[in-house]
Amino acid sequence: MEEKLARRRRVVLVPAPAQGHITPMLQLARALHFKGFSVTVAQTKFNYLNPSTDLSDFQFVTIPETLPESDLKNLGPGRFKELLSQLLVNEEEEEIACVIYDEFMYFVEAAVKEFKLRNVILSTTSASAFVCHFVMCKLYAKDGLAHLKEGDGREEELVPELNPIRYKDLPTSVFASVECSVELFKNTCYKGTASSMIINTVRCLEMLSVEWLQQELEIPVFPIGPLHMVVTAPRTSLLEENESCIEWLNKQESSSGVYISLGSMSLMETKEVLEMASGLVSSNQHFLWVIRPGSVLGSEMSEEELVRKMVTLDRGYIVKWAPQKQVLAHSAVGAFWSHCGWNSTLESLGEGVPMICRPFTTDQKGNASRGGPRKKINWGQKVANEV
Numbered sequence: 001m002e003e004k005l006a007r008r009r010r011v012v013l014v015p016a017p018a019q020g021h022i023t024p025m026l027q028l029a030r031a032l033h034f035k036g037f038s039v040t041v042a043q044t045k046f047n048y049l050n051p052s053t054d055l056s057d058f059q060f061v062t063i064p065e066t067l068p069e070s071d072l073k074n075l076g077p078g079r080f081k082e083l084l085s086q087l088l089v090n091e092e093e094e095e096i097a098c099v100i101y102d103e104f105m106y107f108v109e110a111a112v113k114e115f116k117l118r119n120v121i122l123s124t125t126s127a128s129a130f131v132c133h134f135v136m137c138k139l140y141a142k143d144g145l146a147h148l149k150e151g152d153g154r155e156e157e158l159v160p161e162l163n164p165i166r167y168k169d170l171p172t173s174v175f176a177s178v179e180c181s182v183e184l185f186k187n188t189c190y191k192g193t194a195s196s197m198i199i200n201t202v203r204c205l206e207m208l209s210v211e212w213l214q215q216e217l218e219i220p221v222f223p224i225g226p227l228h229m230v231v232t233a234p235r236t237s238l239l240e241e242n243e244s245c246i247e248w249l250n251k252q253e254s255s256s257g258v259y260i261s262l263g264s265m266s267l268m269e270t271k272e273v274l275e276m277a278s279g280l281v282s283s284n285q286h287f288l289w290v291i292r293p294g295s296v297l298g299s300e301m302s303e304e305e306l307v308r309k310m311v312t313l314d315r316g317y318i319v320k321w322a323p324q325k326q327v328l329a330h331s332a333v334g335a336f337w338s339h340c341g342w343n344s345t346l347e348s349l350g351e352g353v354p355m356i357c358r359p360f361t362t363d364q365k366g367n368a369s370r371g372g373p374r375k376k377i378n379w380g381q382k383v384a385n386e387v
């Protein structure tokens with residue numbers, strides 16, 4: 001009898017075009033590839049990640065659409081449908097097992113539905129932030145989230161549905177009004193035909209939120225993170241990593257320095273940068289500081305010139321972008337001054353580096369309350385089994 005060759009199975013992954021979303025999606029890609037799946041990554045032109053040799057196992061395709069940076073809500077499923085139909089041409093040899101899309105790329109669901117493909121949502125923020133998005137939509141429908149409006153004076157009050165979170169801790173954005181944020185969350189909190197949701201979190205950190213979401217969405221919710229500890233993380237930086245800071249750290253004593261990084265999107269006023277520099281100088285600690293180009297507002301000097309004016313460079317080292325996971329794992333780093341993005345929080349918790357929290361916006365305010373334990377958490381084998 002003629003033996004039928006087993007068809008290979010492919011997953012199509014659709015990350016949102018931001019550093020903190022691309023990285024966990026590609027870590028998931030690596031885990032799925034390790035399990036025997038072929039992987040296609042559908043990227044936007046905006047914030048396009050140039051596939052490195054490290055990512056050569058994956059197929060990269062471009063969604064033929066120019067994503068307006070701040071205008072996710074105007075994205076439609078049209079061009080993604082086009083792309084998907086091209087990928088389906090090879091179905092004979094390789095079945096598409098499912099499409100996994102970032103919660104913020106919700107328009108993918110409508111396209112996938114049309115082709116009757118299985119689809120799964122990946123949340124790259126914490127489960128608690130996702131719960132807050134749901135509750136904000138409900139509160140907005142009830143009273144327009146009046147407590148969040150300036151001058152209401154009740155920002156310190158606890159949100160009854162989310163005790164102990166205060167109104168001012170809700171994940172609103174400095175980049176958008178409350179109304180716009182809620183509009184976005186209405187879309188991201190809609191499961192549509194998704195068969196399940198994957199969250200880059202750890203059950204023991206967020207058990208209640210995971211259970212809450214499972215009940216609300218009525219689909220299985222899998223906390224499979226921290227993804228960077230489940231697989232050997234591939235290189236996914238949009239900016240070039242300056243490796244020289246590792247050599248600098250090699251010369252420092254154990255736990256002697258502070259690592260400062262405020263993520264890929266935070267913007268700071270010159271005044272605050274100068275305050276930080278002055279505090280660091282008077283602390284007498286060594287420090288490694290990431291200052292992203294364009295991240296300091298209201299200064300005619302370049303960021304580097306600005307800080308050099310304040311900083312004694314034999315105690316400080318400044319780079320535009322660092323290999324953060326390597327930095328946090330370095331024995332010379334004793335503390336992490338962070339904006340508390342969810343990836344940075346997980347990376348810091350994973351290495352047991354205490355955090356000095358300076359949240360700016362969105363979920364960072366909630367993440368800040370988690371801080372970092374002083375002892376390294378050994379999640380390794382446990383989470384590897386869950387994937």
Ligand code: UDP
Nearest residue numbers: 020263264265290321322324341342343344
């Ligand atoms: N990151 C990095 N080098 C840096 C600063 C940040 O590799 O100099 C990485 C960091 O390891 C994390 C991501 O960028 O994986 C930032 O994601 P996060 O969710 O912490 O913050 P966001 O940039 O989304 O605000």
